[in-house]
Amino acid sequence: MLEKILTGGPIMVPLVICSLISLAVVYDRWTAFRVNRKTDTRALRSKVLTHLRNNDIQGAVTECESSNGPIASVLLAGLRSYSHLHGKEESSETMRLVVGQVMEDYSAQAMSVVNKRLDVLTTIGTAAPLLGMTGTVTGMIASFAGLADAGSVGGSGGAVADGIAEAMVTTAVGLIVALLAVIPQSVFNRWSDEIELEIEEGTSEVVEFILTHH
Template sequence: MLSIIQAAGWPIWPLILCSVVGLALVIERLVSLRARRIMPPALLDEVLTLCRTSLPSMDVVGKLAENSLLGMVLASGLRAVIAEPRITEAALRQAFETAGRAAAHQLERYLNTLGTIAAAAPLLGLLGTVVGMIEIFGSQPASGAGNPAALAHGISIALYNTAFGLIIAIPALMFYRYFRGLVDRHLLGLELAAERLLPQLMRFAVRVPPATGSK
């Protein structure tokens, strides 16, 4: 492998860097996007049970927000109702949506970088092949009496860059698509959890009586 890297020339080093970064991102996302870390199975039911008779204290809400992304979204609704007892349903939905956008930003972290690696790796491999071909034909004598065997060997070495680029790009693209689907599934779960908690929280909102006109 080391001899192949040395023979492929300097264009292969950006590909090696892409492979290291891509592998690190895949491992990080596999760990960070685990379902139990994003949406603990029993957390929503526990919050619904806790809010059945009264709203929890701010200390409990703070611990809930630190529990997971689901906890952060649910805590945003609890904070909104505690801070503004006269909150409307539209305002409470807005609080959930704002927390959902923050959660989406965390879920999608590094995915653009992984997608860029998947798109750029074949181009870097092609660049390495083109550079290698230029060097090979540039080193041939003007008389055209070069060694065909050496020429074929040089072309095969130049193609290592393209092959290496595809080896990096294909898994990176597969993991990128997998993570995108996982993020969409988590976001849907967060949205459904907020919809379940919303009517529970609206029970604690103080209703403002409609203004009566003077006769």
């Protein structure tokens, strides 16, 4: 296997580096998403609303503090803002606007953490095939040079085979590295969209509660 990789020539160095970076990012993001997905966010939102209906804002805050993940963090930011305004007996419209803005701002921060390093997978998914194609070009150049040498006195066709091998190996490896980045990224993007949707739903529930109960 190592011998086949080495036949890819110098282009294999950045391809191997890309593959290692991609695997590291995939492992990091998979671990983070796995922790987030362990939290029953629907149950959390239900408990928060139950506490709010019972006028137990601190209980809702405690529920969020004891939970992990971006959804709990966004709800916590909104509830703390709501608790602060509730103590000042602000109007429902003021509380709705302020709490909604706080949760919207915090959700942007939370989603930036959720999507952290996914752009690295995008870059690798784009660059790896291009690196493979570059290896293909350099391999074909070597093949043509080998053909020229083979036509001269004392020339050998071995250089032609080496050039073709370099071209094929780099192309294959470039595509494999790209797939190892693009497929996990697609899964992570879907999970990210689910988290963003739940954040929006949680924000709407809190804002709607403020409007209907004050």
